[in-house]
Amino acid sequence: MSSETGFALLIARDIRRSMSSGKPNRHWRLVYAAAAVLALAVVATYESTQHTMVLSSITPVWTISFYIPIISFGFPMALVMNEWRQNTVGWWLTLPLPRFQLAAAKCLAGVGKAARVTLWTFLGISVLGIYASIVSTHRLDISSSLAFLAAGLRWNLFLLCLCPFTSSLGLVFGTMRQSRWRPALPIAWAACAIGWSIGNKGGKNWNTKNLLGLGHGMITSEALLHVAIAIVASWLLAVLFIWFAAYLLERQTNL
Amino acid sequence: MTTTLEHQIEYAVKCLQVGKRYGRSQALCNLSLSLPQGRTIGILGPNGSGKSTLFRLLMGLSQPDSGHIEILGQRPSWQVNRDIAYLPDRARWYVGDTVRDAFRYAQRLLPGFSQHLADNLADVMEISLHMKVDAMSRGQEARLMILLCVAREVPLIILDEPFSGIDLLSRERIIECLIHHMSRREVTMLVSTHELHEAEPLLDHAVFLNRGELIMSGDADELRAHHGSLERIMKTLYA
Numbered sequence: 044m045s046s047e048t049g050f051a052l053l054i055a056r057d058i059r060r061s062m063s064s065g066k067p068n069r070h071w072r073l074v075y076a077a078a079a080v081l082a083l084a085v086v087a088t089y090e091s092t093q094h095t096m097v098l099s100s101i102t103p104v105w106t107i108s109f110y111i112p113i114i115s116f117g118f119p120m121a122l123v124m125n126e127w128r129q130n131t132v133g134w135w136l137t138l139p140l141p142r143f144q145l146a147a148a149k150c151l152a153g154v155g156k157a158a159r160v161t162l163w164t165f166l167g168i169s170v171l172g173i174y175a176s177i178v179s180t181h182r183l184d185i186s187s188s189l190a191f192l193a194a195g196l197r198w199n200l201f202l203l204c205l206c207p208f209t210s211s212l213g214l215v216f217g218t219m220r221q222s223r224w225r226p227a228l229p230i231a232w233a234a235c236a237i238g239w240s241i242g243n244k245g246g247k248n249w250n251t252k253n254l255l256g257l258g259h260g261m262i263t264s265e266a267l268l269h270v271a272i273a274i275v276a277s278w279l280l281a282v283l284f285i286w287f288a289a290y291l292l293e294r295q296t297n298l
Numbered sequence: 299m300t301t302t303l304e305h306q307i308e309y310a311v312k313c314l315q316v317g318k319r320y321g322r323s324q325a326l327c328n329l330s331l332s333l334p335q336g337r338t339i340g341i342l343g344p345n346g347s348g349k350s351t352l353f354r355l356l357m358g359l360s361q362p363d364s365g366h367i368e369i370l371g372q373r374p375s376w377q378v379n380r381d382i383a384y385l386p387d388r389a390r391w392y393v394g395d396t397v398r399d400a401f402r403y404a405q406r407l408l409p410g411f412s413q414h415l416a417d418n419l420a421d422v423m424e425i426s427l428h429m430k431v432d433a434m435s436r437g438q439e440a441r442l443m444i445l446l447c448v449a450r451e452v453p454l455i456i457l458d459e460p461f462s463g464i465d466l467l468s469r470e471r472i473i474e475c476l477i478h479h480m481s482r483r484e485v486t487m488l489v490s491t492h493e494l495h496e497a498e499p500l501l502d503h504a505v506f507l508n509r510g511e512l513i514m515s516g517d518a519d520e521l522r523a524h525h526g527s528l529e530r531i532m533k534t535l536y537a
Binding site: 048049052053056059060129130131132133134136137138139140141142294296297298 | 320354357358359360361376377379380382384386387388389390391392393394402403406407408409
């Protein structure tokens with residue numbers, strides 16, 4: 044066995060794993076998905092007959108996918124907690140792999156799940172946006188469709204780049220909950236809230252939407268550089284968080 | 299160097315003055331014991347006697363508050379876990395997996411796992427490779443988990459309460475399979491169980507714990523010669 048293939052298998056299994064045993068079965072999930080698609084199609088058709096929908100004017104609709112980094116916080120947290128809930132933690136934590144790899148696999152599985160959601164969101168918004176534009180203008184404008192898709196791709200890739208950070212943070216919360224550090228959870232939430240508000244203040248100066256071509260502002264190379272630096276810094280922080288989660292799993296869990 | 303080597307050959311597990319506390323409850327209290335290699339050893343005692351805690355410390359799932367532990371001549375760590383097949387207490391297998399998925403997982407993640415041996419054991423234990431864990435009875439799932447441990451060619455197997463919650467027929471089938479399998483291999487096996495009546499033929503060494511302390515240990519045949527049976531010793535010790 045090589046630890047690389049084992050590590051990859053752990054990630055793949057966790058990406059496939061459903062988050063809750065109480066989830067509706069496959070048949071019902073298909074019913075719910077079909078109902079959601081139908082409802083969205085009806086709303087898109089109605090809106091496009093009431094207003095003139097040009098793709099360049101609805102580009103900011105991509106910001107809907109801002110929920111992706113937020114849910115990527117929840118994925119690894121649920122994956123870790125499920126090991127305890129489903130009594131599989133004994134198998135997981137006695138695998139002959141370093142705890143850092145076990146923790147990193149959960150974090151990357153969280154990112155993988157977020158990537159899958161991003162893909163579906165991207166496909167969904169692309170189809171609905173182009174459909175609404177065709178219904179409204181009675182023609183398919185190839186160049187504005189491509190611009191619409193490019194803006195969506197940029198925005199979704201940007202959000203996906205934030206996921207390692209949010210996912211590693213969720214991992215820390217999940218492991219903390221199962222460790223002797225559990226009483227420190229309120230402090231960790233407070234630290235997160237403070238970090239969020241500081242991040243929001245800094246973020247306003249960047250005008251991320253313009254920067255990614257969703258608004259009407261100028262994209263400057265300096266601002267893009269700032270975003271790139273912030274993303275790399277968030278990945279470094281993610282490594283630190285994974286290391287901390289590994290420490291909690293190694294030294295601070297009372298099984 | 300010679301002493302260390304002899305020590306490694308002689309003992310699978312060595313604990314020296316090991317203490318472990320969960321809040322106010324003392325799970326292990328200055329426990330010192332040496333478990334010989336190549337034997338099937340029963341770790342026996344009532345609930346709360348420290349059996350599962352001992353196994354968790356051996357596997358590095360928990361850290362001792364005091365004392366020193368050696369397993370296969372090393373301190374517990376993820377590296378030494380390569381050589382140990384461990385069935386955790388009250389464990390379940392991953393929902394959504396089929397038996398084949400579980401075998402794939404074991405092949406990639408559990409060193410020494412023999413696919414050939416696992417297929418044979420699945421046949422003996424009447425587990426279909428296509429069966430889903432969600433659709434299994436408690437007994438079938440327990441058989442699968444024991445199979446995943448026994449199909450590993452490693453020097454040490456640790457089974458924590460492998461028969462709990464399993465019906466008599468499944469229990470007998472598992473024990474028969476273990477006896478058959480262990481007789482053909484040079485391996486140390488530690489088993490904790492309440493079901494001593496059925497498991498007794500399996501054991502050739504016994505360790506009795508109570509409230510985290512060692513109260514008796516020794517060769518099973520010698521203990522039987524003095525006291526009749528291990529089950530009888532248990533009844534006398536914990537009456």
